[in-house]
Amino acid sequence: MIAITGASGHLGKATLNFLLAKTNPSSLVAVARDTEKVADLAAKGVTVRQGDYTDRTSLVAAFAGVDTLVLISSAVLGDERIRQHTNVINAAKEAGVKHIFYTSAPNPSLTAHFTPAIDHFQTENLINESGLAYTFFRNNLYLDILPGVLGEAPQSGKLYFPAGDGKVSFVLRTDIAEGLANALLSEGHENKIYEIGSPESYSFSDIAAALSQSGKSVDYIDIPNSAYEAELQKHLPAHYAKMYAGMAEGVKQGDFDVPDATLENLLGRQPVTLTDFLKNLS
Numbered sequence: 144m145i146a147i148t149g150a151s152g153h154l155g156k157a158t159l160n161f162l163l164a165k166t167n168p169s170s171l172v173a174v175a176r177d178t179e180k181v182a183d184l185a186a187k188g189v190t191v192r193q194g195d196y197t198d199r200t201s202l203v204a205a206f207a208g209v210d211t212l213v214l215i216s217s218a219v220l221g222d223e224r225i226r227q228h229t230n231v232i233n234a235a236k237e238a239g240v241k242h243i244f245y246t247s248a249p250n251p252s253l254t255a256h257f258t259p260a261i262d263h264f265q266t267e268n269l270i271n272e273s274g275l276a277y278t279f280f281r282n283n284l285y286l287d288i289l290p291g292v293l294g295e296a297p298q299s300g301k302l303y304f305p306a307g308d309g310k311v312s313f314v315l316r317t318d319i320a321e322g323l324a325n326a327l328l329s330e331g332h333e334n335k336i337y338e339i340g341s342p343e344s345y346s347f348s349d350i351a352a353a354l355s356q357s358g359k360s361v362d363y364i365d366i367p368n369s370a371y372e373a374e375l376q377k378h379l380p381a382h383y384a385k386m387y388a389g390m391a392e393g394v395k396q397g398d399f400d401v402p403d404a405t406l407e408n409l410l411g412r413q414p415v416t417l418t419d420f421l422k423n424l425s
């Protein structure tokens with residue numbers, strides 16, 4: 144049996160829907176902290192179980208009979224995220240899970256500018272130490288977050304962002320879900336680290352050029368990171384402002400410039416490109 148945590152979220156639910164198109168629902172388990180949010184999956188025949196990352200006992204019960212588990216990384220950050228992921232990994236071991244797929248990020252490291260990549264580094268280590276087979280999906284930045292990053296740029300013609308010439312191998316979240324479903328239904332992914340992104344990386348100048356092709360002319364203006372963080376702090380709690388400013392610095396330093404054909408191979412087609420994504424926005 145295959146279980147997916149975070150089944151109520153975008154990636155978890157989309158992965159289960161891709162799996163449903165190719166396999167029997169009786170082999171699928173959707174784990175959610177609020178099972179009402181996955182009633183649609185239950186209606187399609189998927190087994191739904193309650194499991195909260197903060198409650199190890201609930202997770203052990205949720206993983207009963209499961210061979211392969213997808214741990215969708217928690218939405219919280221820092222020590223609390225590590226506590227939650229530790230609960231999931233320990234519960235998986237206790238319940239007899241054999242293989243964990245984990246949604247990580249490119250270049251996880253204790254010194255990453257992008258703070259979630261610090262948690263991913265620690266979680267990958269915990270999974271390694273558990274002795275369970277693993278597959279790390281180091282998901283690049285979602286194309287889906289790009290409209291939030293762009294803000295008013297398509298209308299104003301000015302794209303302010305502190306990324307220098309840094310590039311990102313952006314990827315559509317539903318492409319990750321489809322690739323993940325295909326990996327879950329095929330052999331040979333034990334103890335592998337996959338860079339999940341586009342075969343080509345894009346700079347913010349490329350993004351401005353792509354926007355200019357589909358609408359108003361847009362200029363990219365590289366700004367100091369401190370100015371960007373100060374602006375974010377006007378709209379977001381300080382830790383989120385720090386995370387997004389760190390993400391931008393990570394982009395500038397090349398941490399997200401990881402072009403790779405793995406996802407293309409898993410999909411058997413080209414992933415959605417930045418240009419196509421931006422065209423469909425307008």
Ligand SMILES: NC(=O)c1ccc[n+]([C@@H]2O[C@H](COP(=O)([O-])OP(=O)(O)OC[C@H]3O[C@@H](n4cnc5c(N)ncnc54)[C@H](OP(=O)(O)O)[C@@H]3O)[C@@H](O)[C@H]2O)c1
Nearest residue numbers: 149150151152153154155176195196216217218283284285
């Ligand atoms: N690469 C990127 O650009 C990018 C962008 C955003 C996030 N991410 C990471 O990738 C993950 C998956 O992305 P996504 O788009 O699917 O995020 P999402 O839609 O926010 O889904 C997160 C899932 O985690 C579940 N969850 C959170 N805390 C939980 C807990 N204590 N116990 C059990 N489940 C819990 C949520 O449940 P509820 O529905 O109950 O809240 C939800 O199902 C995110 O959680 C985040 O770590 C990556």
